Amino acid sequence: MINDLEEIAGIYRELSKLPTPLKACVRPQVTLNHKEKYNIVYAEWSQRDLERAEWVKAFQEYIVFHDESSIVCTGPSGNCTELQGELLSRDSPSGTLKAVIREHTNRKQEKQQYLEIWNKTSKEKSINLTALDKHGKVYEDDQFGCLEWSYSETCILYVAEKKRPKAESSFQSKPELSVNEDIDDNRAKIGQKPEKGCQFVYWEDWGEALTNKSTPVLCVLNIGNRNISVLEGIPEHISPGQAIWAPEDTGIIFVGWWHVPWRLGLKYCTNRKSALYYVDVTGNECLQISSGINSVRSPRLSPDQHHLIYLEGGNIKTHHQCYGLSLYNLDKKVTSTVVKIVDYPTIDGFTGIYSSALARKCWATDSQRVLIDTAQRSRKDLIVVNIATKIVTSLTAGSEMGSWTLLDVHQDLIVVSCSSPNCPPNLKVGFLPAAGKEQEIIWMALDKVEPLQGIEWKILTFTPPFEQENPKFRSLLFEGILLVPGQEKSTKPPLVVSPHGGPNSVFITCWMLLPTAFCRLGYSVLLVNYRGSCGFGQDSICSLIGNIGSQDVKDVQFAVECVLKEEFVDSEKVLLIGGSHGGFIGCHLIGQYPGFYKAFATRNPVINLPSKLGITDIPDHTVVQAGFDFAPDQLPSPSVLTALLSKSPIIYVSQATTPVLIMLGEKDKRVHPSQGLELHRALKARGVPVRLLWYPDDNHALSKVDTEADVFMNVAMWFNFALNRLQQLETIEHIEASPTKV
Known part of the structure; x- marks a missing residue:
């Protein structure tokens, strides 16, 4: 055993420097003169910086040389570089442009958010979203957030907090105009009509780790004229998020979470009542796609734009559970189940789908197969689901690496992160073989990572x-x-x-x-x-x-x-x-x-448990796990409180x-x-x-x-x-x- 504090701290310092991949994307294919092909894989990593006491993000690019269906060689291109202030980023469908949501502190020490458009060599546009004042802060979280290019690459879709009315004290005097302030600041003061006595009105939030999220809205930026539209027509009882563009940019498909009678915590709670919706870009029509009976999340459109897959929960009320994979045919407007909820492991050992989210790009090029990473007992495996045959095939069962996470799929080139309890994360790539031969996939590492000795x-x-x-x-x-x-x-x-x-x-x-x-x-x-x-x-x-x-x-x-x-x-x-x-x-x-x-x-x-009940953001969790039904409009009976206490440590x-x-x-x-x-x-x-x-x-x-x-x-x-x-x-x-x- 090690008792020396300096030695203990040294071990932690050494291990904490090892980075974790956040995301990866495959850039468009390039063909050289001698017909060799390659793709650039862009990856973002997160790392602890103990000296600055903060998480830092860095990016690294890798080159993948290949022929039609096999990888020839790979390697990193240059060194890692830290990313500063980026909240979200997304390449355009053609790969020629990149959108970035960035937060910057100005000379007055005020945080401002910008939407930037970059081309291959320079920044084309920088739009101050805070100054435009069409909405509150942009959502960068995994629960609601998104940053999506339209297929025409003329618009950007994102989620932000709804603009709140300005409020002030009932005794607030009128703003004084100053010769030292610029004309725009003075005009802003004149135009404001704050609500008196409302500065301390409570705004309900979505709970743990989402305390600054209350009322999300869907926002569309027209890149050409810099106009921001906050989409109307969305039902008032739901909060939208996880949005994507519908085929041909006709509208938006999104998940809507019920927030009536009040908001329950969403973080780690994938069971919340929700449904898929479609809203047209004018906001005149909003249609509910899924039933709204169970929880849904992660809508993903197939490359041919004919099918939409998403995860759908069952009728139990635990905060996480096994999920089915549902398929919506956009042509026939029909929903079907591709993978059912698994009660008990099947003969071949498949235990069901437990993903908290699908990868943003998870479809094979044939629009018939979907790749999913999911817990299978104490491992996380990568599976392929054929939506036509409903056959589930594991790509990683029995591998020496402990767990696999899907990061991106582009023209059947797959990027994954894999790690084990004694091996830090490393990235691998492989081409998805033809249907029925998926288990023949060959993986190649983008960078060499050695397991820890001992x-x-x-x-x-x-x-x-x-x-x-x-x-x-x-x-x-x-x-x-x-x-x-x-x-x-x-x-x-x-x-x-x-x-x-x-x-x-x-x-x-x-x-x-x-x-x-x-x-x-x-x-x-x-x-x-x-x-x-x-x-x-x-x-x-x-x-x-x-x-x-x-x-x-x-x-x-x-x-x-x-x-x-x-x-x-x-x-x-x-x-x-x-x-x-x-x-x-x-x-x-x-x-x-x-x-x-x-x-x-x-x-x-x-x-x-009884004293936790009234002060947690998830009171339903306490009641349901103890074996009782939860009703938001009812107080627990004395017998329920007694039972909760009997189960308490x-x-x-x-x-x-x-x-x-x-x-x-x-x-x-x-x-x-x-x-x-x-x-x-x-x-x-x-x-x-x-x-x-x-x-x-x-x-x-x-x-x-x-x-x-x-x-x-x-x-x-x-x-x-x-x-x-x-x-x-x-x-x-x-x-x-x-x-x-x-």
Whole structure:
């Protein structure tokens, strides 16, 4: 074990520099004089900058030489270059132009947003969106945001916050005109008619990580005359986003989320009621395409513009679930299901689709096949779906790389990112073979990335004991991902156990900074995908409904005990870490199994379900996971509140003896920090060692660069404290047990 703080920080600093790909796009094909062909692959990467305490974006270009269907050679073109101020960017369909949404701070220290049009050599246009004042800030998030060129390359589509009326105090005096201000500023002051006494009116937002998003609108910029149109005709009860152009630029296809009676949190919640819509460019007609019964997302138009695919959820109310792939025929105006929701893994092992979003470009050139990356148990695989035959084929099953993410498809040239728990992300390319021969695909790396030495990993499969089986959903398995440090076989490392949050999320065998860093410190790490995790079939997800605090807790404990039986980790040095619902499980574990875990570190844990209910952005989650129906216009009955309390870890706190480190984000709207404070007070009152860290500028994920680094260092020190404390107690017990020499 490593105890030196400088050495611990050095390991984190080294690993945190490794970048993660954000997106990639294939530029148009170029044919040389001797008939050789090549494409440029443009990739954007994200990297932590510890000195600046911020995430930075950089881009890199690669050259891919190929013939008609096979790659000859690849390589990077130049070095990475940092991107400054870019919120969104998109190449035009022809590849000759690029649109950029950029944020810039002017001389008055005011943030302004610009839409820029670039050609191959220079900036053609720079339009100050803030000054035009047609809307609020542009949405750059994955939930609503988009930046789409029309097929004619004359217009740009994006989503922004609706312009709000100006407001001021009832006692505000009239603005004074100044000779030092320019004429435009004075004209603006004269033209304003603020609403008196409305400056503190509450604007409902979309919850955790979307706190500055309230009322999105679809905006179309005419590049020629610089005119911005905010599309009208959209139903007032929905919020639009994820928009694309309809065939021949006749209108816009978008997802609309219901925001009545009030907005529920959207981040990580793909179950929200929504539908696909079409609105013409004049705003005179808005038609609903999908039923509106279930949740939908990620509409993607085929290259021949005859078909629209999208993901559609089922009738269960968990925040994430297995999804079907729906197909809308634009010619016949008919919807069909291509891939059904999978309740239990099929004979060939397919477990269903669990993607939070489809890649922006996911169609093959033949307009008959769609590529999707999705969790398949504890891996993320790349599959091909044939919309005509409805056959699902895996391109990556059985590969040595742990997980695959689709970034782009252009004329059947595929760009993917792949990684493993011991190998940082790297980009690969390959040509999609003809239908029926997809598994013959040959991948070639764009850049060489070596696995880290001294870290091994494997997937463990667990079968719950008979008494722990769910009577409604029997024969369900679950898994864990085990990372093992390379060290002397005679030395048994401590074990760090981590159940994921959600609860309907999943650990996949990809690159993860914190587990890898702890493995480098000398710990084995067990990541547990208990029953209820995504990627194992809909039955597994449904099995957890009504059984939180019991089934998930027992699964984690059973997985740990199975690992301990293998006797390659130190059974007396088992540690625990978890956030959100993972913190909920962790708090149950230290209460239900007193003394088993020697230390616990938790981020924004769920402690008390009844007290969480009224202050979270997702109250439905609390009620549904506990096994009850949620109604926004009804208060929970006393019996429901009693049941919620019985499933809460706070009722076991009197039995806990494990030292606990609590880390809270002050701006957390998902699990209010009062939950962690309640735990802190309860442990402190009972004399259990406890430490609280409070991050005033962070939210639920605690993902700011400086926060994340501080979390790692404090968890490492907390574990060291607990293990050193354990060693001291063992020494004292040994001395007391030894015979006294006279």
